[in-house]
Amino acid sequence: MTVRFDILRREKAESMPYRQVIEYTTDDPNATVATALTALNETVGLTDVEGRPVERIMWECSCLQKKCGACAMRINGLPRLACDTKLKDCGPTIQLEPLKKFPPVADLIVNRDVLHDNLKALKVWLEDEAEPDERATDIAYEASRCLQCGCCLEVCPNFLPDFLGGKGQFAGTAAMPPLARLIAELPREKKRELEKTYRKRFYEGCGKSLACRNICPAGIDIERLLVNSNAMAVWKRLLKK
Ligand code: SF4
Ligand code: SF4
Numbered sequence: 001m002t003v004r005f006d007i008l009r010r011e012k013a014e015s016m017p018y019r020q021v022i023e024y025t026t027d028d029p030n031a032t033v034a035t036a037l038t039a040l041n042e043t044v045g046l047t048d049v050e051g052r053p054v055e056r057i058m059w060e061c062s063c064l065q066k067k068c069g070a071c072a073m074r075i076n077g078l079p080r081l082a083c084d085t086k087l088k089d090c091g092p093t094i095q096l097e098p099l100k101k102f103p104p105v106a107d108l109i110v111n112r113d114v115l116h117d118n119l120k121a122l123k124v125w126l127e128d129e130a131e132p133d134e135r136a137t138d139i140a141y142e143a144s145r146c147l148q149c150g151c152c153l154e155v156c157p158n159f160l161p162d163f164l165g166g167k168g169q170f171a172g173t174a175a176m177p178p179l180a181r182l183i184a185e186l187p188r189e190k191k192r193e194l195e196k197t198y199r200k201r202f203y204e205g206c207g208k209s210l211a212c213r214n215i216c217p218a219g220i221d222i223e224r225l226l227v228n229s230n231a232m233a234v235w236k237r238l239l240k241k
């Protein structure tokens with residue numbers, strides 16, 4: 001199988017981006033975008049389709065098993081994991097671009113600090129010991145599978161990061177699974193602040209469009225977490241008034 005990668009490249013954050021088309025041939029029917037990028041970077045004297053030398057393609061990976069989220073990028077226009085995207089499912093020309101909701105660093109690498117910063121700002125942790133509610137085990141398991149890859153932020157119409165002029169409080173879907181987990185598991189007296197944070201930093205900014213529903217590479221049931229957290233942190237509280 002031979003495919004053409006059409007890659008949006010930039011040397012560093014402030015460089016002018018440009019496109020480069022590179023051909024790749026493999027006999028492996030299960031080859032992924034990650035396999036191909038690794039092989040291209042190992043090819044000595046690699047040239048593009050116009051015969052120009054190809055500099056090392058900058059991209060991130062760690063586990064290569066769909067477990068870490070590092071290799072998230074736009075593949076044919078959609079945010080996906082390079083290690084979980086097979087070439088045979090992509091067509092003859094495969095467009096690779098960095099995620100657009102995060103500041104560019106180089107080629108396919110972006111700065112995703114905002115994901116971690118948001119979790120810190122939301123204080124998604126326990127101050128002291130708490131007995132988790134066993135009825136919430138499956139919600140907790142579902143939420144714990146989040147890779148913090150950022151694919152859901154990429155498709156969310158309401159998430160606008162600072163570097164693109166966003167000034168809102170909305171933390172986006174990536175912050176929701178960790179919040180949803182604690183809201184489901186903790187006893188009432190331990191989660192008042194978290195519920196407040198959920199309402200302010202997630203519920204009030206979310207347009208409920210569910211554009212993020214089917215994009216998660218971990219297959220998390222976003223709608224279920226959303227419905228459960230809304231019920232516990234918003235509606236239950238209002239109905240009690
Ligand atoms: S439901 Fe829509 S607005 Fe809410 S987080 Fe998902 S994509 Fe964003
Ligand atoms: S919810 Fe899914 S898409 Fe969003 S950050 Fe977590 S793993 Fe990635």
Ligand code: FES
Binds near residue numbers: 082
């Ligand atoms: S390299 Fe870890 S998810 Fe792709």
